[in-house]
Amino acid sequence: MNHTAARLLRLLGLLQSGRPWSGAALSARLEVDARTVRRDVERLRGLGYAIHASSGPGGGYRFGAGHALPPLLLDDDEAVAVMVALRTAGGGLARVEETALAVWRKLDQILPTRLRARLDALQSVIVPLDRSHGRPVEPGRLTVLASACRDRRRLRFDYRDREGRGTARTVEPLRLVHTGWQWYLVAWDVDRADWRLFRVDRVQGAPRVGAGFPARAFPGDVAAYVQRGVSVNVWPHRARVELPGPADAYADRVPGWLGVLEAIDGDRCALTVGGPTPAAVVGALAGLDVDFRLIEPAALAGELAAAAERLRRAAEGAGRADQAG
Secondary structure, three states, X not given: OOHHHHHHHHHHHHHOOOOOEOHHHHHHHHOOOHHHHHHHHHHHHHOXXXXXXXXXXXXXXXEOOOOOOOOOOOOHHHHHHHHHHHHOOOOOEOOHHHHHHHHHHHHHHHOOHHHHHHHHHXXXXXXXXXXXXXXXXXXXXXXHHHHHHHHOEEEEEEEEOOOOOEEEEEEEEEEEEEOOOOEEEEEEEOOOOEEEEEEHHHEEEXXXXXXXXXXXXXXXXXXXXXXXXXXXXXXXXXXXXXXXXOHHHHOOOOOOOOEEEEEEEOOEEEEEEEEOOHHHXXXXXXXXXXOOEEEEOOOHHHHHHHHHHHHHHHHHHHHHHHHHO
């Protein structure tokens, strides 16, 4: 590689860091004079990079948005991270896995040999799980919903709930939330005069964008609202139990999909779980590696007692089998 090409790559790497660079700072880093820096910047502009220049405090050279996507310069860690992300891409979006694989193939052709061992080690042990809970979402639909959230424009769409019932909805959208495998829209339901959580893949047809609306304060934390909605409120059967110790003590022991933790006081907290049947709720509680006290519903006490008896009989049967052996 000649000196000019090597210098251009170094300049490209500096500018892609995101911070503005003064001409003097670039001259010092590249060990060239200011005229050479200006000439190199023009070369990069000719290759399609949008590089803006401003004067005054805080000014300098920096990247901006152009008309086309120019090549990127990645360091080793960035390249490996991008390659792994492309192979595990999806996230409930239609055609994203196919597009990500096409980009992965392009990058794979130019990946340096020194990175292949690192990447091969990762690829050989990564096992993606099938998280397809519903139809994949079209990226275009997400764009419409996101724009409506940003611009505060009402949306009208037909929605089909988990039971297959269809309804027409008029909403004031607030946020899009991605749980890792599913997309949700948090919005104010105009006809029901309340906040609602909509699974985006259950929106039927193209959402219709309407008039603007004034900003509406959300009562609480959006992420917590969605977590409660997908782990508890979505289920017809729920239970609330008391756990010893503060809620923070269970942050690593109770996953977000299992239920919602709430502080009672400094020495106690409450966990709310849900499930499709009372037996499923009991099973979730039985998996907790901690003592708990049932708060509600009282009717679940019988299910807990019956499950405890079944487990006791299973343990006794295993003990007798060991003695016989």
